[in-house]
Amino acid sequence: MLNTETPSTRHPDLDSYATPALLDAFIADQNAAVAAVQAAAPQLAAAVDAALPRIRAGGRLLYAGAGTSGRLGVLDSVELYPTFSWPRERAVAVIAGGASAMFVAVEGAEDDRAQGAADLAALQPGPNDVALLLAASGATPYVLGAIEAARAAGALTIGFANNPGAPVAAQADIGITLDTGPEVISGSTRLKAGTSQKIALNTFSSALMVRLNKVYGNLMVDLKATNAKLVRRALALTVRASGASEADAQAALAQCDQHVKTALVMLGRGVGADEARALLDAADGSVSRALHP
Incomplete structure (x- = not known):
């Protein structure tokens, strides 16, 4: 048996x-x-x-x-x-x-x-x-x-x-x-x-x-902010990982469709959303490498 x-x-x-x-x-x-x-x-x-x-x-x-x-x-x-x-x-x-x-x-x-x-x-x-x-x-x-x-x-x-x-x-x-x-x-x-x-x-x-570089540290930075809870989570993650103010984090997220990874590179490198996406692509999606090439 x-x-x-x-x-x-x-x-x-x-x-x-x-x-x-x-x-x-x-x-x-x-x-x-x-x-x-x-x-x-x-x-x-x-x-x-x-x-x-x-x-x-x-x-x-x-x-x-x-x-x-x-x-x-x-x-x-x-x-x-x-x-x-x-x-x-x-x-x-x-x-x-x-x-x-x-x-x-x-x-x-x-x-x-x-x-x-x-x-x-x-x-x-x-x-x-x-x-x-x-x-x-x-x-x-x-x-x-x-x-x-x-x-x-x-x-x-x-x-x-x-x-x-x-x-x-x-x-x-x-x-x-x-x-x-x-x-x-x-x-x-x-x-x-x-x-x-x-x-x-x-x-x-x-x-x-x-x-596959879907995580930064131990943070869930590649989530889809598809509801109010996840929008709040995206903001909290961006503030925590970047050290930026809530207002700056919110402004960055608004420019990149609430994508935390992109917002982090925007804030960390002082670039726009398109350049941040390009930096992420060049780094195979790794936030760490995009921030610190």
Whole structure:
């Protein structure tokens, strides 16, 4: 029996717990998710380093999964645009059962290997693309079909699974095993197995974005200021990183469509928006190098 399906021996009387003890059991069990990702750090680092040149060459991040894993892939792909101004067309996710499976479970769809291959192939993957294949069991047919299609197109494949020796990890170019063990509720991989996948995806994509110069220091300076909250955040980040007054920061941001990176170079180098953009382009998007060539 797979580790993720094996009944936990730690809480055999879970249904009799009082609410505080019940919550303690669920919360404490999540520690295993963090430990599993920490153990997989070398493989995650290898994945970031292998993905980086492909993404720099214009490749995309392509996600495929089913159920909870599929929804986590969609979540990671969607959040890269507002957080890092990553183009939507360069982070694309497919999920077993189609887009509606984000909201209504389509359980049988995960068993369709041919559909997984077809959905991934429909994205027209190429050698510069990076496919992230997610399956808690590590043997989901839909995801295995997606791996086949990605590999056939020459894309880099990175497989995430929660069981040692899983086909999803073994068949990918880089396998990342997040060995979270049995769940508190037996087989419910939306618990710590899902948590570990969320942490791993956050870690991978955030590290990749840092390497792509989407961050200045530890500040999120390439965000898309698409609502009032993010406009305020852009102003606060510009003031903090530049040391300029709020009025000067606001004036700079108004001239560059609220783009923090551009505003920082404008303020730091005493140039206009067009020249600041040119300096950033020459520095491969690095604020540090644009400010201190």
